Amino acid sequence: MADQKFLHLENIEKRFHIPGKPDYVAVTNVDLEIKQNEIISIIGHSGCGKSTLLNMISGLDMQTGGYIFLQGKEVVGPGPDRAVVFQNHSLLPWLTVYQNIEMAVKKVMPELSKDELKARVEKFVTMVNLDHAKDKLPDEISGGMKQRVGIARALAIKPKVLLMDEPFGALDSLTRANLQEHLMRIQQNVQNTVIIITHDVDEAVLLSDRVIMMTNGPEATIGEILEVNLPRPRDRVALQKDPEYTRCREAILSFLYEKFAKEDE
Amino acid sequence: MKYELARKIVLPMLVFAALIGVWSFIASVVENFPTPTSTYIAAFGGVDADGNEVTGVLADPFYIANDDDKGIFWQILASLERVFSGFIIAIIVGVPLGLMVGMSKSAQYAFDPFIQIFKPVSPLAWLPLLLFIFQDINMTAISTIFVTSIWPIIVNTALGVRNVSPDYLNVAKVLQFTPIEKVRKIILPVAVPFIFTGMRLSLGIAWLVIVAAEMLTGGIGIGFWIWDEYNNLNYHHIIIGIIIVGVVGFLLDLIMGKIADYFDYRKKGRA
Incomplete structure (x- = not known):
């Protein structure tokens, strides 16, 4: 039932022109197929081009070589079918929580009636447990709550793919765990195709069906792909003793710190 | 306390x-x-x-003896009318121009040299030229105020546009906003406080300039009145005029500041 070639990256390359010097090749030779409703993480050291890769999928940045297809259609620019949760949340500070989500829904689903619009926005406010804060401005809520609004805003426009660029990177570890729980719970209810950029090993294993490990730049590419064969829903505490969890963690750690250790970090 | x-x-x-x-x-x-x-x-x-x-100047500010002899209220009103006419035209022209210069590199390259050259020109230097063009005191005063007010408005509007975080623009890109939606929903909310700063500066300078301009053009207005009282040897009135100009200028700035705060999302819901 799930389209095997839902999202397809074909021989992606990103090179930068630097005047007077040879081109800098950030990412090269990336081939990847992502199935519908699959959650994948892309992990790697900083500078491995993982954010660049995500930006190319979102269309905010264009690859210099190769193709990206979403359901057989080539990606040529940004669009609401690939919603982005930005690391710094990117909420508009002059709009309330509700208005931030409403603005996105209104634009992407202009056919909704006033009541339908309200119902949809409120559904997603509730989904991230922010009913009590829906009339607050972003500056009046915590970082974790802002990121939840960001997630709600992205999901509310019913994207085909949810792209998350180190979504919890700027948060403390407790808040981060809380948000991971939110994300897993939401994913149980609303199936989404999700791509998460992260540098956190536990986060990658906990959230993903597959973990894509990137080699170091320049000329970064996919080093290994790890299948995480853990049943859902996953419980972070119980997982600590699960041999599959341990295997996955070790595989990633060994990739990051043995095969592709980075000296200057 | x-x-x-x-x-x-x-x-x-x-x-x-x-x-x-x-x-x-x-x-x-x-x-x-x-x-x-x-x-x-x-x-x-x-x-x-x-x-x-x-009879004090301020005791009867509303008298009208004839067209050339009116109370102080009418003098101030005439000056304010000119200032606001020129100022409003400057907003109508300056804000869109500033948005263009801020949003488009091409527009910036095209206009920036001229903005930089004309901005430091004293508005009074334009006055003889404008008087020659319009041959009319009122039009000359208004257009002088226009030339005075427009530069801070353009410069600050453009500055406001450049202050829009690229993150917000990425949101606009993902949502595929049209250029007009982008301006209305993303750029203007960020730029409006800057635009009002520009307007506040403009209005302050315009009020400075109108006094001098009216001394040169004559007719009616607080600037002309002060100069006229000098010629009539009414030195008291010069001092009264100075204080009135100061108080009116202060009030204009105060009101402009309040309006600016009202439109500044960073100051909404606080206080």
């Missing part, structure tokens, strides 16, 4: 007393220079040093 309030009241009063002292000293040295007392009488009415009954 109480001490703070006392300082706020007592200290300005001390400075006021010192100013009156300096003024009295100048009046005692310069022949025929108005004293504080005689200026007060000239302003609010009373009996002057020669025993004549005087």
